[in-house]
């Protein structure tokens with residue numbers, strides 16, 4: 001994986017593009033708890049501007065449940081892919097959701113047992129996965145990783161690392177495969193896909209957009225990546241998007 005110093009994206013990159021956006025760490029700052037995140041007026045306005053600028057060719061591609069992203073954005077009416085590429089909710093009402101894997105109940109019970117004896121550790125129960133969050137219990141990272149690995153192996157679940165969390169989830173897809181599915185929509189044909197994301201779990205998305213003739217934009221510090229461009233942080237990302245779609249205040 002290349003590790004060059006990446007330039008910021010050019011201002012005209014949205015021309016003829018379809019835009020896929022990660023959520024946590026890309027559009028909103030990371031917080032101590034998953035439920036401490038909100039979509040403010042600035043982000044609402046930006047999503048409306050992007051939808052207008054790109055004729056609706058904008059989607060959120062998140063590890064969060066699609067339902068949660070919908071609830072956070074309210075009436076924006078955009079396409080959302082949730083659960084790391086396993087749930088599709090298109091803006092025309094179509095829905096495609098993978099089955100909840102067997103073994104989730106046992107994995108959740110084991111995670112709750114660990115969290116109950118670990119102050120600060122949180123369990124996130126998702127439709128297609130279960131996550132252990134140790135942002136507020138950093139000393140318990142090893143225990144969380146060990147339990148998630150054990151649950152993944154025992155119940156044939158996909159092990160999904162994240163930022164200060166580890167998840168077991170339904171397998172068979174990732175953000176890269178999800179972007180390929182979205183790009184197969186007729187109205188996206190012959191557009192150039194762009195994907196913005198911050199996490200290692202966004203790398204399959206960067207790889208997919210590059211293979212489809214587009215570009216990935218890494219949000220955060222320089223690291224080995226398949227992205228083509230880089231922006232420093234969430235604030236730089238919001239400012240670049242606003243400028244690129246002409247909605248800067």
Ligand SMILES: O=P(O)(O)OC[C@H]1O[C@H](O[C@H]2O[C@H](CO)[C@@H](O)[C@H](O)[C@H]2O)[C@H](O)[C@@H](O)[C@@H]1O
Nearest residue numbers: 023024030031032033034062063064163164165
């Ligand atoms: O793919 P994303 O949209 O970036 O979602 C990835 C995960 O985001 C959430 O967890 C992360 O954000 C939390 C709130 O800032 C933070 O407390 C946590 O440490 C981060 O890992 C979400 O809770 C997960 O379900 C997503 O998979």
